[in-house]
Amino acid sequence: MxxxxxxxxxxxxxxxxxxxxxxxxxxxxxxxxxxxxEASENWPTTSGMITYSELSQSMSDGKKMYAANVNYNFTVDEKAYTGDRISLTSNGTSTGSVGKVKETLQTYPVDANVTVYYDPEFPNNAVLEPGADFFIYxxxxxxxxxxxxxxxxxxxxxxxxxxxxxxxxxxxxx
Missing domain, CATH: 1.10.287 (Helix Hairpins)
Structure with missing residues (x-):
């Protein structure tokens, strides 16, 4: 060259x-x-219950991808909400590792009681695992x-x- x-x-x-x-x-x-x-680590909490916990599968560039679809119900100031985010960056993400997804689904089985962290200004903005993860860094x-x-x-x-x-x-x- x-x-x-x-x-x-x-x-x-x-x-x-x-x-x-x-x-x-x-x-x-x-x-x-x-x-x-950072703010989510100090959000107020409430009790919630897992209502849906399933593994979904899709294809991306010829490779099988897996995602944990988890829904939960919770109440803030006597108003009912439904959440679907495990962490701030987990919504809609998928991985090639079915093991990681199964581990997540075992952590959040249907009818499990969970602690829900919610934004006090917008309670529908809620997560089960607050704080930063790898993607945030x-x-x-x-x-x-x-x-x-x-x-x-x-x-x-x-x-x-x-x-x-x-x-x-x-x-x-x-």
Whole structure:
């Protein structure tokens, strides 16, 4: 493969794009999710009961995917609600591991009494497992990695410019 030189202007523009993109993703997507996951740890709780607990199966790119579908009823201020989220990020997620799904379904069998964590402002926003999980950490730190790549691109450009200035300065001294 031929040795290619990157344009300094293109490197600078891409670095800025990476930094701005990471800031936009973090502020508009990541920060609210992280804030909600942290807040959910302090949400009030109420008793609930599992009303539905089934394994669902689907195909994705020719591979079998499995999901735990769990519904539960709970009451807040004498008003009945139905929830279906185990954690803040579990709704609608599937995995190739049937074992993990079966483990979840064993944790939440039909007619089991559960503790439901609910948002006091919007009680229909409820979960059985509050707080952050792996996906929340990925969402939290992923944009920072993107921004770091942008900063490294700009630092590489500054280094090249610095070496060019140093070479020019040394060549004029001779």
């Amino acid at each position: 031929a040795n290619q030189k990157n344009s300094p202007i293109a490197t600078f523009i891409m670095g800025i794009i990476f930094i701005v993109s990471s800031w936009m993703v973090y502020s508009n997507f990541s920060a609210p999710m992280v804030k909600e996951s 990925f969402v939290k730190y992923g944009p920072l990695v993107l921004g770091l790549i942008g900063v490294l691109m700009i630092l590489q450009l500054v280094k090249k410019i610095g070496l060019l200035i140093l070479a020019l300065f040394l060549s004029t001294r001779n």
